[in-house]
Amino acid sequence: MNDNLNPLFQDGYTAISNFDISGRNQKGNYNLALSYADQEGIIPNSGMNRITGKLRGELKLGNKLFMGAVANLGQNDISKLVGGNNSSSVLNGGFLSPPTYNLWGTAFSDENDPNQQEYYHDGADNPRWSLVNNQFSELTQKAFGNFYMKYEPAKWLELNYRGGAELLLEEMNEVYGIGSSFSNGRTVPPSAGRIINGQNVNQQINSNFNLKLKFGNPKALAFDLLLGNEFVDTQSESIVQQGFGITESGTVDIDNTSIQLNDTANYNNRILGFYANASFSLYQILFLDIAGRQDYNSNSRYDNSQFFNPTAGLSFVFSQLIEENDFLNIGKVSASFTEIAQVPYINQSINSGFNMGLSNPYFSPSRTGFPLPIQEGNFIVSDNLNPQISQTMDxxxxxxLLNNQIGLQFNYFQENNSNQILFIPQSPSSGVSYTLQNSGEIQNKGIESHINISPIKTNNLEWNISGNYTTIESKVKSIATGISNIYLGNNNESPEVRLIEGSEFPVLYGYGFLRNNEDRIIVDNREFINGNANPAFGMPVRDPNPKELGKMNPDFWVALSNEFKIYGFSLHVQFDGQFGGHAYSGNTKIMKEYGMDIATNDRDQGVVLDAVKGYYTVDGNGNTVPNVEAENNIVINKGEYFWSEVMADIDEAHIYKTNFIRLREAKISYTFNHDNRKDGFIKKASIYVVGRNLWIKSSFPNADPETQWNATSPYYGSQYFHFPQMRSFGGGINLIF
Structure with missing residues (x-):
């Protein structure tokens, strides 16, 4: 038996060097910070090099005028591997190579033609061949900064100006070599090959001016007024070039392809905003804030390009009314209301007329911002499209308490999102598949809480405990007239992600087990079909009607951390977890099909499933009617047909809870001169060792449940050979001169 997965991984490392120098005098201050990170990934050909620099300075010109500037530069160069349910993924091949196949002990290509793969599976790349012939990289370069001035002509008046600019350059390159499975090149002789190049340029200029008026005494009655103006100009261009049919083996140049396609999208927008904020305080007991912002948007498909966003907040510090004591140190209640008009990113290429999908799915400026990053198929944009409105109350x-040894924070919020911007399905006779329009309402509500306790706190001994609990419920209150649910996306074989009226958002939607009235699985009682033996006899029946299979968001999240300090030593340990969500495990489904999952170990043993036997009929109205015969007593073998033909078609069989508890971090450090003595050239020095993702207990099989969450994709909730989170160990030295 061969271990084909573990040899794919290696010990990675990350080395980070930071340099920081600063100085100040009565006239101003400066700071220079440089950082370099070098990372080798846990799989060959993956890694990162990152360089960042920041220069900041501030100058005091007299007693009333201050000015300063900040400049940032950064470059991030990433070598990566394709993941997910991609037939050229190295994880795909590593997971699916059976133990009877010697992946690492046999040649991965023909000795006379390196493009001809040697692999048992003709529908996927040999992972060793893929590491040599497929290349994936990303390069990001970013420069941004600002200049600011502050002028205080009087104690009650302050003038501020800040102007800045940002330039972002992104490049991506994907090369699928001749003979690769993804490019459909697994032929004899090898063929195809594909190169994808993407470039994104984003420029932004911003200007912000405000004045602050301050009246009264902060310890008695005080009133502050902020008035301001902001201007933001954004211009971006995204270009994707695709080359099909590589003509020269080993090339990374798209010019060496036989067919080339180019796709370009532009996004230009200007926002002019005016804002005001009025703050009132009474004896540091009562605080009232009222704010509003009026925006004018140049890139708008809306009848009204003017959007007003109001905010109001009220706080009452009731502890100020109580005589100072050791029990209650601070007590405050607060409430606020906010309304925000949310505008999606709609690039010029889809701004009018008939559209064949959203172009350039590689860069965010070319996408709609929510709720769907990408929509395939043709659609039109409604002429009456308005912003989505989000109203939040908390x-x-x-x-x-107890001389600040116990701290409690509790917050309840409710957010109503109306005018949801959705792709609404249209009748085929209309000539389009969808209309992008306002429709429906989603409500989010939840609790966020935090507690911190310091049981021991002396000069040389300290123990701090902190915990967090968060729960959020998202519910679809309504959609469009006559529509009960909307498709959001799915990843090839996985169930769909849908928005369903009356259900939580989002949910998994697909085919489940056929069940009786007592919710027990029904197995097929038909021993023969049309005189032929039924290979699915005694095996679960798929319900012919798709249905909701589970909500994706967890019921709640928790975190607990402990920190012990004794003299210069410190130990910090953090656990966290989530409970109640669901996700589709593509890993487990495919591993069962190929006999790689532990559940297939009994494939040669006869078993009787815990179920009832029967089948179903369809009545005159098209409704499915389950027909149950009796308790199941049919002996079956859970072999290849069971997993590849029967269970593979039942989405519910591969949906699991994403519960987990994780030891997120453990860190030990020692600080020299922990009592802050100022003598000596080195003012303070510390050393530390740290471990992250050290342990996990999860209900989700064969993968880390956190890897399936990708907020920029409509396919989150489905786990398909995503790269695992790394268990890492590190250490460092910090010196302050």
């Missing part, structure tokens, strides 16, 4: 309680 109330909170903040307590500090």
């Amino acid at each position: 109330v909170g309680l903040n307590l500090e």
Whole structure:
């Protein structure tokens, strides 16, 4: 038996060097920070080099005028591997190579033709061949900065100006070599090959001016007024070039392809905003804030390109009314309301007329911002499209008790999102598949809470405990008239992600087990079909009607951390977890089909499934009617047909809860001169060792449940050979001169 997966991985490393120098005098200050990170990934051909620099300076010109500037530069060069359910993924091949196949002990290509793969599976790349012949990289370069001035002509008046600019350059390159499975090149002789190049240029200029008026006494009655103006100009261009049919083996030049396609999208937008904020305080007991912002958007498909966003907040510090004591140090209740008009990114290439999908799925400026990053198929944009409106109300309680040894924060919020911008399905007779329009309402509500306790706190001994609990419920209140659910996306073989009226958002939607009235699985009782033996006899029946299979968001998240300090030593340990969500495990499904999952170990043993036997009929109205015969007593073998033909077609069989508890981090450090003595050239020095992702207990099989969450994709909720999170160990030295 061969271990084909573990040899794919290696010990990675990350080395980070930071340099920081600063100085100040009565006239100003400066700071220079440089950083370099070098990372070798846990799989060959993966890694990163990152360089960043920041220069900041501030100058005091007299007693009333201050000015300063900040400049940032950065470059991130990444070598990566394709993941997910991609037939050229190295994880795909590593997971699916059976133990009877010697992946690492046999040649991965023909000795006379390196493009001809040697592999048992003709529908996927040999992972060793893929490491040599497929290349994937990303390069990001970013420069941004700003200049600011502050002028205080009087104690009650302050003038501020900040102007800045940002330039972002992104390049991506994907090369699928001649003979690769993804390019359909697994032929004799090898053929195809594909090169994808993408470039994105984003430029932004911003200007912000405001004045602050301050009246009264902050310890008694005070009133502050902020008035301001902001201007933001954004211009971006995304270009994707695809070359099909590589003509020269080993090339990375798209000119050496036989067919080339180019796709370009532009996004230009200007926002002019005016804002105001009025703050009122009474004896540091009562605080009232009222704010509003009026925006004018140049890139708008809306009848009204003017959007007003109001905000109001009220706080009451009731501990100020109580005589100072050792029990209640701070007590505050607060409430706020916010309304925001959310505008999606719609690039010029889809701004009018008939569209064949959203172009350039590689860079965000060319996508709609929400709720769908990408929509395939043709659609039109409604002439009456309006912004999505988000209204949020929250109330909170903040307590500090027992000389600040116990702290409690509790917050309840409710967010109503109306005018949802959705792709609404249209009748085929209309000539389009969807209309991008306002429709429906989603409500989010939840609780966020935090507690921190310091049981011991002396000069040389300290113990701090902190915990977090968060729960969020998202519910679809309504969609469009006559529509009960909307398709959001799916990843090839996985169930769909849908928005369903009356259900939580989002949910998995697909085919489940046929069940009786007692929710028990029904197995097929038909021993023969049309005189032929039924190979699915005694095996689960798929419900012919797709249905909701599970909500994706967890019920709640928790975190707990402990920190111990004794003299210069410190130990920090953090656990966290989530409970209640669901996800589709593509890994487990495919591993069962190929006999790689532990559930297939009993494939040669006769078993009787815990179920009832029967089948179903369809009545005159097209409704499915389950017909149950009796308790199941049919003996079957859970072999290849069971997993590849029966269970593979039942989405519910591969959906699992994403519960987990994780030891997120453990860190030990020692600080020299921990009592902050100022003598000596080195003012303070510390050393530390740290471990991250050290342990996990999860209900989700064969993968880390966190890897399936990708907020920029409509395919989150489905796990298909995503790269695992790394368990890492590190250490460092910090010196302060």
